[in-house]
Amino acid sequence: xxxxxxxxxxxxxxxxxxxxxxxxxxxxxxxxxxxxxxxxxxxxxxxxxxxxxxxxxxxxxxxxxxxxxxxxxxxxxxxxxxxxxxxxxxxxxxxxxxxxxxxxxxxxxxxxxxxxxxxxxxxxxxxxxxxxxxx
Numbered sequence: 001x002x003x004x005x006x007x008x009x010x011x012x013x014x015x016x017x018x019x020x021x022x023x024x025x026x027x028x029x030x031x032x033x034x035x036x037x038x039x040x041x042x043x044x045x046x047x048x049x050x051x052x053x054x055x056x057x058x059x060x061x062x063x064x065x066x067x068x069x070x071x072x073x074x075x076x077x078x079x080x081x082x083x084x085x086x087x088x089x090x091x092x093x094x095x096x097x098x099x100x101x102x103x104x105x106x107x108x109x110x111x112x113x114x115x116x117x118x119x120x121x122x123x124x125x126x127x128x129x130x131x132x133x134x135x
Contacts, residue, residue, distance in 0.1 A: 003114060005122040007129045008134040009032060013076045013093050019132045020091075021045050021079075026053060030066075030130035032123035035059070045073055060081040085109065102128075 009016050015096030019025040023041040030038035030053050040054040049070045068089065072080040079091045087107035094101040104125065108117055 001114060002105050003108050003118050004103065005106045005125050007122075007125050008096065008099050008101045008103065009129045010099050012098055012102045013095045016093060016102065016132060017076050017098070020093075020102070020128065020134070022112040025131070025135075029128040030124060031055060031127065042068075046070060047073060049073075060085070063072045071077060093109050 011019075019029070021043055023043050026041035026043065027038045030041065035058050036055060037058055038053050039053055040052075041054045042050070044050050047070050047086075051066075051068045051070065052111075053066045054063065055066055067084045068081040069084075070079070070081045072078065077093055081089050083089065087109060089104065090108040091102065091104045094103070102125065105120065106117075106121065108114055112120075
């Protein structure tokens with residue numbers, strides 16, 4: 001099952017691309033709620049390159065590494081990667097008169113409900129939008 005999330009960021013595609021892909025920005029938005037954070041991120045944004053982000057509850061009660069390998073990268077347009085568990089993720093960036101629409105489609109996992117997965121990923125994308133527009 002594939003799940004789709006999206007947002008439109010009030011920023012040009014170059015800024016959106018940079019804030020989405022540079023580790024110094026990823027650590028500022030890559031979490032779904034204020035009681036979580038992303039203390040570390042690494043990103044080698046090229047086919048065969050690796051992505052790794054540490055996601056943790058601020059109280060230290062839980063954390064995990066979100067890791068993937070890039071399959072396709074088209075600068076300012078598209079990022080495709082495969083998570084370490086084998087699921088595919090595709091993110092498209094669409095220029096819309098100075099704004100940028102970001103659409104992510106990901107394959108669902110079987111541990112959590114579809115609704116919970118969609119809400120979590122959407123919350124992270126909303127956090128990305130908020131951070132990018134405020135910076």
